[in-house]
Amino acid sequence: MTTLSPIAETATPASAPEPKPGILEIAPYVGGDHKAPGVNRVFRLASNENTAGPSPKARAAYAATAGEIHRYPDGHSERLRQAIGRVNGLDPARIVCGAGSDELLQLLTKCYAGIGDEILYSQYGFMMYPIAAKSVGAIPVAAPETGLKTDVDALLARVTERTRILFLANPNNPTGSYLPQDEMRRLHAGLPRNVLLVLDSAYAEYVEEADYDAGVELVDAADNVVMTRTFSKIYALAGLRLGWLYGPPAVVDVINRVRGPFNVTLATQEAGVAAMEDEAFVATSRETATRWRSWLGDELARLGLTVYPSVANFVLVRFPDGAGRDAAAALAFLKQRGILVRGMAGYGLPECLRIGIGLEEEMRAVQSALADFVGGQG
Numbered sequence: 263m264t265t266l267s268p269i270a271e272t273a274t275p276a277s278a279p280e281p282k283p284g285i286l287e288i289a290p291y292v293g294g295d296h297k298a299p300g301v302n303r304v305f306r307l308a309s310n311e312n313t314a315g316p317s318p319k320a321r322a323a324y325a326a327t328a329g330e331i332h333r334y335p336d337g338h339s340e341r342l343r344q345a346i347g348r349v350n351g352l353d354p355a356r357i358v359c360g361a362g363s364d365e366l367l368q369l370l371t372k373c374y375a376g377i378g379d380e381i382l383y384s385q386y387g388f389m390m391y392p393i394a395a396k397s398v399g400a401i402p403v404a405a406p407e408t409g410l411k412t413d414v415d416a417l418l419a420r421v422t423e424r425t426r427i428l429f430l431a432n433p434n435n436p437t438g439s440y441l442p443q444d445e446m447r448r449l450h451a452g453l454p455r456n457v458l459l460v461l462d463s464a465y466a467e468y469v470e471e472a473d474y475d476a477g478v479e480l481v482d483a484a485d486n487v488v489m490t491r492t493f494s495k496i497y498a499l500a501g502l503r504l505g506w507l508y509g510p511p512a513v514v515d516v517i518n519r520v521r522g523p524f525n526v527t528l529a530t531q532e533a534g535v536a537a538m539e540d541e542a543f544v545a546t547s548r549e550t551a552t553r554w555r556s557w558l559g560d561e562l563a564r565l566g567l568t569v570y571p572s573v574a575n576f577v578l579v580r581f582p583d584g585a586g587r588d589a590a591a592a593l594a595f596l597k598q599r600g601i602l603v604r605g606m607a608g609y610g611l612p613e614c615l616r617i618g619i620g621l622e623e624e625m626r627a628v629q630s631a632l633a634d635f636v637g638g639q640g
């Protein structure tokens with residue numbers, strides 16, 4: 263064993279502490295805009311939240327914890343995992359809860375990939391995947407999409423012996439497209455067994471298509487598939503930070519070793535249980551999203567804009583080229599009217615905006631503002 267000398271006895275270190283490889287290559291994640299200075303009424307449609315607000319039951323359960331916040335929460339989120347298991351027909355022992363699904367995506371990355379490994383994702387996949395890859399010194403590898411849809415063959419063609427994780431958002435953010443179950447099976451069948459397939463189903467509760475599966479079937483059939491879910495979207499608890507994963511026992515064991523011992527707060531656990539039990543709230547939220555997504559899609563198409571088919575609570579809209587008519591101009595125009603949507607330049611889609619689907623009043627405001635924009639009325 264070598265004995266290290268105290269630093270004071272050795273030469274002065276050459277430089278200040280340096281982060282690990284990859285970290286300084288990360289462009290920090292920029293969240294959706296939430297302020298429109300000078301506008302009285304702001305419609306926030308930039309982060310795919312459920313604008314109806316949380317279920318009154320979740321709100322009450324959250325408030326009821328106020329007298330107990332001097333206590334640590336249950337470190338195993340036992341009641342919450344039971345509730346998630348009950349509602350989704352899953353074994354609670356194979357569920358891990360986290361501070362948003364973001365935390366779980368990062369923990370999976372940290373545990374299964376490292377310096378020089380490759381992490382595969384689809385070209386317009388969720389932006390956190392390349393960030394998570396770089397945070398552990400891994401190389402993010404993007405497979406091209408066809409028509410803004412995940413291309414299974416393109417993904418499989420990019421698997422190498424260094425591939426450790428494949429992240430797939432299904433439905434995908436920001437495109438709104440989804441991969442049917444048979445395509446997911448084909449993707450999994452083509453992957454080496456040592457590659458972890460992470461199915462990020464953040465928007466699963468919105469999908470009504472019969473050929474969609476959030477990932478349970480594959481998780482149950484294989485030992486290299488994990489599904490992540492969130493309470494930030496249909497359950498309307500984005501501010502509390504709550505997500506969960508369902509995975510093989512070995513992966514669950516690994517994540518439980520590295521996660522913070524109290525990574526889900528008391529108030530979050532209580533609100534989560536209540537939200538899970540309010541199935542009527544979820545059904546209404548889904549109906550609202552389906553109805554207004556379809557309405558807004560038709561209206562914007564009538565204005566001559568291209569609206570990509572979406573199964574989630576947002577739509578990607580393409581604007582024509584040209585100063586004053588393009589997506590950047592539309593983003594600024596909407597903001598002046600207090601309507602905040604998401605610019606897509608960071609995703610390599612500068613010609614598009616992503617618009618969250620909200621309530622009737624919000625959707626009518628978007629339609630009327632874009633009608634004025636396209637008609638040239640400032």
Ligand SMILES: Cc1ncc(COP(=O)(O)O)c(C=O)c1O
Binds near residue numbers: 500
């Ligand atoms: C595809 C996808 N995955 C994960 C997340 C992160 O969600 P959470 O709030 O659970 O961290 C988002 C958030 O927008 C998302 O769009």
